[in-house]
Amino acid sequence: MDATEPPVMELRGVSKTFGEVRALSDVDFHVRRGEIVGLLGDNGSGKSTMVKMMMGYHRPDPGGEVWFEGERVQGWSVAKARALGIETVYQERALADLQSVWRNMFMGREPVNRFGLLDIRRMRREAAALMKGHMGFTSGAVHPDNVVQTMSGGEKQGVAITRALFFEARLVVLDEPTMGLSLSETQKTLDFVRSIKEAGRSAVFIDHNVYHVYPVVDRLVLLDRGRIAGEFTPAGITLEQLTDRLRTVARTGRLEG
Amino acid sequence: MAKTGIPPREEVAAEAVPRITPRLFLRRHALTTGTIGIAVVMWTIFIVAAPDVFLNSRIYSAFGITTPLWGMMALALTFVVITREMDLSFVSVMALGMVGFVRVHEFTGSVLLAILACLLVGLACGLFNGFLVAVLGIPSLVITLGTMFFFRGIELALLDGTGVPLTDDAFGTLRDVLNGKTAGIPNEFVWMVIIGVLLWVVLNRTRYGAHLFVVGDNVDSARLMGIRVTRVKMTAFGTLGVVAAFSGMVASMQSSYLWPTLGDGSLLLPIAAVFLGGTSVFGGIGTIFGTFLGALMVGSIQAGVISAGISGFYTQLFFGLIIIVSLVMQTLISRRMRS
Numbered sequence: 001m002d003a004t005e006p007p008v009m010e011l012r013g014v015s016k017t018f019g020e021v022r023a024l025s026d027v028d029f030h031v032r033r034g035e036i037v038g039l040l041g042d043n044g045s046g047k048s049t050m051v052k053m054m055m056g057y058h059r060p061d062p063g064g065e066v067w068f069e070g071e072r073v074q075g076w077s078v079a080k081a082r083a084l085g086i087e088t089v090y091q092e093r094a095l096a097d098l099q100s101v102w103r104n105m106f107m108g109r110e111p112v113n114r115f116g117l118l119d120i121r122r123m124r125r126e127a128a129a130l131m132k133g134h135m136g137f138t139s140g141a142v143h144p145d146n147v148v149q150t151m152s153g154g155e156k157q158g159v160a161i162t163r164a165l166f167f168e169a170r171l172v173v174l175d176e177p178t179m180g181l182s183l184s185e186t187q188k189t190l191d192f193v194r195s196i197k198e199a200g201r202s203a204v205f206i207d208h209n210v211y212h213v214y215p216v217v218d219r220l221v222l223l224d225r226g227r228i229a230g231e232f233t234p235a236g237i238t239l240e241q242l243t244d245r246l247r248t249v250a251r252t253g254r255l256e257g
Numbered sequence: 258m259a260k261t262g263i264p265p266r267e268e269v270a271a272e273a274v275p276r277i278t279p280r281l282f283l284r285r286h287a288l289t290t291g292t293i294g295i296a297v298v299m300w301t302i303f304i305v306a307a308p309d310v311f312l313n314s315r316i317y318s319a320f321g322i323t324t325p326l327w328g329m330m331a332l333a334l335t336f337v338v339i340t341r342e343m344d345l346s347f348v349s350v351m352a353l354g355m356v357g358f359v360r361v362h363e364f365t366g367s368v369l370l371a372i373l374a375c376l377l378v379g380l381a382c383g384l385f386n387g388f389l390v391a392v393l394g395i396p397s398l399v400i401t402l403g404t405m406f407f408f409r410g411i412e413l414a415l416l417d418g419t420g421v422p423l424t425d426d427a428f429g430t431l432r433d434v435l436n437g438k439t440a441g442i443p444n445e446f447v448w449m450v451i452i453g454v455l456l457w458v459v460l461n462r463t464r465y466g467a468h469l470f471v472v473g474d475n476v477d478s479a480r481l482m483g484i485r486v487t488r489v490k491m492t493a494f495g496t497l498g499v500v501a502a503f504s505g506m507v508a509s510m511q512s513s514y515l516w517p518t519l520g521d522g523s524l525l526l527p528i529a530a531v532f533l534g535g536t537s538v539f540g541g542i543g544t545i546f547g548t549f550l551g552a553l554m555v556g557s558i559q560a561g562v563i564s565a566g567i568s569g570f571y572t573q574l575f576f577g578l579i580i581i582v583s584l585v586m587q588t589l590i591s592r593r594m595r596s
Contacts, residue, residue, distance in 0.1 A: 055481075056483070057480065057481060077483070078480070078481065078482070078483030079483040079485075081483075082482075082483050088481070090481055092477070092478075093478075094475075094477070094478040094481040094482055095475070095478055096470070096471045096474035096475045096478050096479070096541065097474065097475065097541075098470075098474045098537075098541040098542055099470055099471065099474055099541065103467060103470065103471070106467075107467075107471055107478070107479075107482045107484070108468075108471075108479075108482035108483045108484050109483075110464045110467050112463075112464060116463065117458075117462040117463060118461075118462050118463060118464065118466075118467060120462075
């Protein structure tokens, strides 16, 4: 982490309004290279809106700016975010249940050959390799042609994570990746988050379970009612103090009770 | 191009895809296999019931001329249904495209420009449907019922309710191309095969085709993964518009006359063919091959029941029976595949 280098991604003065509801107001947020940032907040704190903002699904209200590696990005969209190397693992997985594993893995960026036709052989081969190598599927019954619908929650999560990591992602956004997972599957997911850092990439890790977030992040950002309510480093605060703060914020909207 | 990212990047590419056993293959293509099964059973019944009709090539030749007139639209409708939408207006687009054809021919005297105009009108109608559905978000079943009347209304107003003879000698070449014969096979059928092959390639071998499935399967996931949902749906409607206009041209050239009622009564046949072919009304599932088979089945019931000397009103009984049996089979198969 080099503080003089521009952040991988930065949001400056970003607000987002849906009709009467202000989901985010004037948020400044950044992620540096090789940094894992935890984003904490209760339901309705604006976490989901933040996620969708980072990955291009939402555009900031006029006045807000999105910066990527020191350059301002205009016309923010999902396609642009993915082209820059921002990949997201969604809470709702963002899979197409009736489609095969390989179709899900390459959704939205299917490789084509020189005639502009889908390179299906390559997609199936790479999906098979990833399933065996990263997702730990060893049984012959799990074939890249299988439809996602037939898989368990953890396996689906595996597809979603592998999809985000397969491409040269500079920044991986994980939105409640441990939701609905078994203990061992959760452990595997947390190992994934650590491996992102080891590879010198960055990640934003959103979860409302502090016990999952605290041990793997470099920095914690606390979101409350659409505003940044505070920032901590795990070195500067114990887990007990942190949970205490979270309760205070949820109750009063302020850090100090 | 896609490269392997974090974590380890070594082992990718070396792995061979596990082999598909015949059992797995059958399971995966259970729907198509079932449809083929029903088609074969039906055909066998026809042959047993009326051997002199169904072992004679005349029926197939008659059938090859009439089925494509709506069968081509069934193929294109598959795209729309895969995206979880419906279109009822294509029967009117058939006729409206031909109005473009005759008007441009009157003004310019050019058959080529007339053909172009016909297809462009079809495209415009399709994109208009797509705009109402994908941009404004109006349910397609409802809004295309509206555009069905609307397009028909424009056509009737422009034609003043009367037909147009298409007997000009200048149409000779066009008629040969659309309605002639190639190696003894009616060109109508050849065109249906060509369109089928083209649409198959688009659906199964292009990124656009892959996106059609995803959009119909889970539109939210598609958006989150950066797929341009609006554009995908509009293109599907646009494709159907062009194919409908083309079908209108084939039908009108066949009868050398533009009937103002062109397309009336061929709404339900393509829809039946699409669903018979195993395309899901819930979107995300469908094949061009299935629709092709479905069209052949619907077409052969139509031709077969009458030729077999069975009274015409049994056609509907047969239709109903085949559709019910197929849908029950499809439901049972997909339920088994899920468990």
